[in-house]
Amino acid sequence: MTDFAPAGGDPAGRTLRLLELLAARPSWPAAELAARLEVSTRTVRRDVARLQSLGYAVESRPGPGGHYALRPGHRMPPLVFQDDEVVALVAALRMAEGILAGDAAHRALAKLSQVLPRRLRAVLDTAAAGSENAWGDRESVDPSTLAVLLRAAERDLVLRFGYRDRHGTFSRRRVEAVRCVYARGRWYVLAHDLDAGDWRVFRLDRVREPEAGEPGSGDRGRPAEDLAAWLATDFGRRPGG
Amino acid sequence: MTDFAPAGGDPAGRTLRLLELLAARPSWPAAELAARLEVSTRTVRRDVARLQSLGYAVESRPGPGGHYALRPGHRMPPLVFQDDEVVALVAALRMAEGILAGDAAHRALAKLSQVLPRRLRAVLDTAAAGSENAWGDRESVDPSTLAVLLRAAERDLVLRFGYRDRHGTFSRRRVEAVRCVYARGRWYVLAHDLDAGDWRVFRLDRVREPEAGEPGSGDRGRPAEDLAAWLATDFGRRPGG
DNA sequence: GCGGATGCGGCCGGATCCCGTCCGCGATTG
DNA sequence: CAATCGCGGACGGGATCCGGCCGCATCCGC
Numbered sequence: 001m002t003d004f005a006p007a008g009g010d011p012a013g014r015t016l017r018l019l020e021l022l023a024a025r026p027s028w029p030a031a032e033l034a035a036r037l038e039v040s041t042r043t044v045r046r047d048v049a050r051l052q053s054l055g056y057a058v059e060s061r062p063g064p065g066g067h068y069a070l071r072p073g074h075r076m077p078p079l080v081f082q083d084d085e086v087v088a089l090v091a092a093l094r095m096a097e098g099i100l101a102g103d104a105a106h107r108a109l110a111k112l113s114q115v116l117p118r119r120l121r122a123v124l125d126t127a128a129a130g131s132e133n134a135w136g137d138r139e140s141v142d143p144s145t146l147a148v149l150l151r152a153a154e155r156d157l158v159l160r161f162g163y164r165d166r167h168g169t170f171s172r173r174r175v176e177a178v179r180c181v182y183a184r185g186r187w188y189v190l191a192h193d194l195d196a197g198d199w200r201v202f203r204l205d206r207v208r209e210p211e212a213g214e215p216g217s218g219d220r221g222r223p224a225e226d227l228a229a230w231l232a233t234d235f236g237r238r239p240g241g
Numbered sequence: 242m243t244d245f246a247p248a249g250g251d252p253a254g255r256t257l258r259l260l261e262l263l264a265a266r267p268s269w270p271a272a273e274l275a276a277r278l279e280v281s282t283r284t285v286r287r288d289v290a291r292l293q294s295l296g297y298a299v300e301s302r303p304g305p306g307g308h309y310a311l312r313p314g315h316r317m318p319p320l321v322f323q324d325d326e327v328v329a330l331v332a333a334l335r336m337a338e339g340i341l342a343g344d345a346a347h348r349a350l351a352k353l354s355q356v357l358p359r360r361l362r363a364v365l366d367t368a369a370a371g372s373e374n375a376w377g378d379r380e381s382v383d384p385s386t387l388a389v390l391l392r393a394a395e396r397d398l399v400l401r402f403g404y405r406d407r408h409g410t411f412s413r414r415r416v417e418a419v420r421c422v423y424a425r426g427r428w429y430v431l432a433h434d435l436d437a438g439d440w441r442v443f444r445l446d447r448v449r450e451p452e453a454g455e456p457g458s459g460d461r462g463r464p465a466e467d468l469a470a471w472l473a474t475d476f477g478r479r480p481g482g
Numbered sequence: 483g484c485g486g487a488t489g490c491g492g493c494c495g496g497a498t499c500c501c502g503t504c505c506g507c508g509a510t511t512g
Numbered sequence: 513c514a515a516t517c518g519c520g521g522a523c524g525g526g527a528t529c530c531g532g533c534c535g536c537a538t539c540c541g542c
Contacts, residue, residue, distance in 0.1 A: 011500065011528080013291050015253035016260075019318045030518065040502055045519070047253075054254050055321040057358050062518040063510025070319070077356060084384040085349035088337065089330075091387055092346050094423050096333035103265065105333050108326035110265035112353070114317055127388065130395035134424040143325040146332055147368065154371035182335050183375040185426045252529070271489065281531055286490070303489040304539025 014039065015047050019070075022051075022058060027067040044068075078117050086120050090127040098133045099187065099205075101140040139205035141187050146204065149189050152177040152212040159191065161210035163202060175200065176216035192216075255280065256288050260311075261320055263292075263299060268308035322357065324364050331368040339374045340428065340446075342381040380446035382428050390430050390445065393418040393453040400432065402451035404443060416441065417457035433457075 014037050021028060021036060034041040048058050048068060057071035081089075089112070093105045109128075113121050152159045159177045164170050175191035182188075187204035194216075255278050262269060262277060275282040289309060292299050298312035330353070334346045354365050393400045400418045405411050416432035423429075428445035435457075 010291065012252035012256040012288070013295050016256060016295060016318060019257075023319050041518090042503080042520090043501055046501080049520090050251070050253055054257065055323070056319075060518060061510080062508075062516085064516045065511075066509090066517045068518090071358060079352060079356065081349055081352060082345065083388060084343070084345040085352070087388040087391065088341050088345035088384045089333075089349050090391075091341060091384065091423075091428075092330075092333040092337035095336045095340070096329065098423075099336065100329050100332060102325070104323070104325040104329035107261060107265040108322060108330050111261070111320045111322060111326070114264070114320060123388075126395045127391040130391040130393070130418075131421040131423070134422045135426070141332075143329045143332065147324060147328040147364070150328065150331075150368040150371035152371070154367045177371075180372040181375045182332075182339075182372065185376070187332075282489090283491095283532075284530060287530085290491090301489060302539080303487085303537070305487045306540075307488040307538085309489090 011047075015050055018044070018047050019051060019056065022068065022070040027069040029067050033068065077115075079112070079115050079120075081116070081120055083120070083123055086116070086123045087127050090124055090131065093128075094131045094133050098135040098138050099140055099185075100146075101142045104143045135185075138185070139203075141204045145207060145210055146180070146187065148210045148212050149177060149204065149207070150180050152210075153180050153189065155212075156216050158194070158213040158216045159210055160213060162208035164206045164208070173202070175202075180204070252288075256291055257318075259285070259288050260292060260297065260317070263309060263311035264317060264320070268310040270308050274309065322361050324361070327357070327361050327364045328368050331365055331372065334369075335372050335374050339376040339379050340381055340426075341387075342383045345384045376426075379426070380444075382445045386445065386448060386451055387421070387428065389451045389453050390418060390448070391421050393451075394420050394430065396453075397457050399435070399454040399457045400451055401454060403449035405447045405449070414443070416443075421445070 018033065018037060021033060030041045030044050033044045037044065037047075039047075048060070051058050058068055059071050060066065060068050089109065093109050096105050109124070113124050116124060149159065151157070156176060156178070159173075159175050161173055161175075162170060163173050174194040175189075176194065177189055177191045179190045180187060181190055189202050189204060189207070191200055191202060192198070193200040259274065259278060262274060271282045271285050275285045278285065278288075280288075289299050289301070298315050300310050300312055302308055302310075330350065334350050337346050350365070350369070354362050357365060390400070392398070397417060397419070400414075400416050402414055402416075403411060404414050415435040416430075417435065418430055418432045420431045421428060422431055430443050430445060430448070432441055432443065433439070434441040
């Protein structure tokens with residue numbers, strides 16, 4: 001006996017089937033979905049809510065002719081990349097995988113390949129199979145950490161985190177982030193240390209549990225007039241205050 | 242907005258994530274899947290059975306080295322990007338842009354951003370706006386060069402190219418490419434030099450006008466038994482013959 | 483060929499949740 | 513304005529889920 005009813009009364013399987021249905025047709029009235037899935041419309045509503053909470057953009061329209069539909073962005077049209085764009089993406093992934101913790105980049109590329117036309121998918125697979133990262137023993141950065149810092153940098157948010165400096169000393173920091181910078185094979189965050197009252201550069205692989213807070217003053221100038229030039233030349237001279 | 246682990250304890254979401262994991266990597270041992278999904282291996286088995294009963298070709302192998310694998314070529318439900326995946330893509334691009342010539346990676350990301358749902362596009366744009374590459378003065382590699390070498394490496398093709406070694410001497414090479422490797426912030430190609438009759442490592446930024454030709458003998462062994470370990474330790478000791 | 487690693491699936495029990503029903507609300511259409 | 517359709521709260525009985533445990537099958541290395 002197959003432990004699981006033929007996907008009939010099983011919420012997980014049914015939700016997956018609902019997703020497939022939504023992807024297969026532009027729109028569905030609730031009653032029809034309910035009939036297909038052999039549940040009540042109330043349950044369809046619940047399943048739709050579940051999909052939405054998982055990140056799927058399921059839209060609905062009330063009134064006569066009402067329906068559910070998967071927003072077009074999710075039935076991704078086949079992405080027409082140029083060959084060099086695909087190769088660049090694979091190369092970028094390979095360069096990143098020594099530093100980014102976890103396999104988020106891999107998963108992203110796998111999903112991307114799902115929506116590529118066959119020829120481009122072949123290009124992607126070939127490129128991935130012919131390459132390797134041999135720089136993998138570096139301190140790695142968690143993408144979710146990176147996400148918090150990138151967001152804080154873009155919005156000039158006040159940021160709190162724990163930091164272990166090059167001597168192994170642990171401290172808690174309050175800073176206003178300005179920019180996340182990749183340089184010399186590492187990620188750094190350039191920030192104004194609110195406690196030290198001065199500019200600091202922190203290595204991202206030493207940042208622990210960052211939390212973005214309220215917007216900072218934002219208007220405290222920059223460590224140099226020409227930020228780009230400063231980054232290219234002086235960057236990293238004072239790693240981690 | 243730290244929506245990284247979508248609905249952890251929910252069977253429907255978990256099954257979907259399982260499908261994504263299976264699609265993202267050739268194979269997984271059950272224990273690893275269980276750890277990722279934060280459930281017991283028993284539950285992983287149940288979820289796999291569910292996917293199979295829904296028609297997804299999940300294969301398994303018992304015994305040492307056992308694993309689960311998704312047979313390719315199967316239609317997949319639309320997969321939605323997670324925040325950390327989008328961030329990883331942006332980060333990878335930033336890391337790559339100091340080395341990849343041209344703007345292929347940027348164009349790819351721009352195209353991608355156009356088909357992303359609004360929220361994810363915001364994540365992508367924020368991440369892109371908050372980051373920078375300050376390692377841009379490196380010798381760069383043309384993605385189309387990379388494409389040729391990656392293809393040659395994957396298929397064991399004979400490769401011809403011009404090469405300018407570290408002394409500035411220019412020569413023409415005939416090699417059988419084995420692997421393109423990113424290490425220490427640079428791209429290299431590991432190859433068997435047909436003229437020198439020995440293994441060589443070439444820096445990709447010194448390769449000019451590569452041309453892939455007929456398949457090579459393919460069967461000439463490897464520079465070391467354990468290629469991965471060799472790459473991680475000895476790699477690059479003989480840069481560019 | 484033997485032992486260990488790994489996957490398979492049955493079984494159980496308790497905690498969880500799921501689902502159908504009922505209902506009033508809001509949005510849209512004509 | 514009235515009908516249609518989606519929305520979501522409340523509720524209670526019952527199905528499901530999950531972890532743990534078992535013995536079994538399969539595959540690999542020794």
